[in-house]
Amino acid sequence: MTDKIAVVILSAGQGKRIGKVYSGVPKALLTVGGEPMIRRMVRSVEQSGVASEIVDVVGPTIYDAIRDALPGSVKLAIQEQPLGTGHALGCARGSVRAAHVISLYGDHPFITPETIKAVAAKHLKTGATLTLATVKVTDFEDWRSFFYDWGRIIRDASGHFFRITEFKDCTPEEKKITEVNPGFYCFESAWLWNHIDRLQNTNAQGELYVTDLLAMAVSEGMRVESVLVTDPRTAIAINTPEHLELAEKLVNEVI
Numbered sequence: 001m002t003d004k005i006a007v008v009i010l011s012a013g014q015g016k017r018i019g020k021v022y023s024g025v026p027k028a029l030l031t032v033g034g035e036p037m038i039r040r041m042v043r044s045v046e047q048s049g050v051a052s053e054i055v056d057v058v059g060p061t062i063y064d065a066i067r068d069a070l071p072g073s074v075k076l077a078i079q080e081q082p083l084g085t086g087h088a089l090g091c092a093r094g095s096v097r098a099a100h101v102i103s104l105y106g107d108h109p110f111i112t113p114e115t116i117k118a119v120a121a122k123h124l125k126t127g128a129t130l131t132l133a134t135v136k137v138t139d140f141e142d143w144r145s146f147f148y149d150w151g152r153i154i155r156d157a158s159g160h161f162f163r164i165t166e167f168k169d170c171t172p173e174e175k176k177i178t179e180v181n182p183g184f185y186c187f188e189s190a191w192l193w194n195h196i197d198r199l200q201n202t203n204a205q206g207e208l209y210v211t212d213l214l215a216m217a218v219s220e221g222m223r224v225e226s227v228l229v230t231d232p233r234t235a236i237a238i239n240t241p242e243h244l245e246l247a248e249k250l251v252n253e254v255i
Contacts, residue, residue: 001245004099004100005098005099005120006051006053006055006097007025007054007102007116008052008056008057008092008096009042009054009055010088010106012062013027013106018238018239018240024242026062026065026066028056028058028067028107030244032248032250033109036108037106037108038056039069039109040110042056042071048117049117051102055075055092055095056076057079057091058076058079058090063078065122066096066198068211076159077095083201083207083213085183086199086207086209087207090196091243100107100189101186101187102119102185103183104183107237109236109238111184112246115182115184115234118133122226126223128186128226129188129217129221129223129224130186130187130213131224132161132185132224132225134153134179134226135150135180135181135232136180137180137187137232143233146243146246147180150180151164151165151167152164152180153164153168153177153179153181154181155179160224161214161224162209164181164214166211178215182229183211185213189212231254233250
């Protein structure tokens with residue numbers, strides 16, 4: 001079937017900011033609502049019903065801990081060195097057979113089956129090369145501060161997706177944009193694997209970024225579609241101890 005979709009979860013990140021407090025605990029295994037984040041994510045993927053296969057990309061030092069936390073149906077791929085999100089996604093290539101790939105980050109404990117289904121449905125219906133989810137908030141106050149340092153969604157005069165500008169590169173005006181990037185993407189596999197080796201690490205971090213694939217797609221005139229996440233709270237990511245504390249306060253509201 002040409003509409004089969006693999007879901008790849010990127011869980012190899014070292015979590016430097018939160019790791020200073022929760023030393024020795026892999027970021028993906030930090031608990032929210034008494035359950036490891038990665039297990040919550042995998043359950044939502046399974047409940048979405050869109051995945052013909054699920055692959056979790058992990059670092060070699062946390063392989064065993066993640067393996068013990070997940071059902072055997074989830075494949076694990078290893079990112080030997082932390083060379084960026086684009087490199088991590090590329091590490092899943094040998095484990096994926098599906099015609100399309102949904103890429104998620106392993107620190108979004110509240111992602112819903114509905115969001116995953118919506119991204120997949122839009123992608124398949126439109127025949128897009130790449131489909132991304134976006135989050136729109138009214139401001140960056142209270143729990144919405146989660147999103148302040150996320151990349152901004154830049155659209156053209158017709159309202160079509162144009163690019164993502166990472167927060168550190170935003171102008172003062174761009175920082176006022178309240179539509180942001182949670183990092184949920186669906187790619188046509190053939191295009192993805194053809195382009196992922198073209199990523200360059202010519203950035204301040206010296207890493208390969210998944211977001212650069214979006215710029216490639218736009219520059220080539222490929223069809224790029226977007227889906228708005230219905231409830232922004234379900235897209236929050238855990239990067240600091242403060243994020244984890246706030247997530248615990250929100251857990252009963254979003255499940």
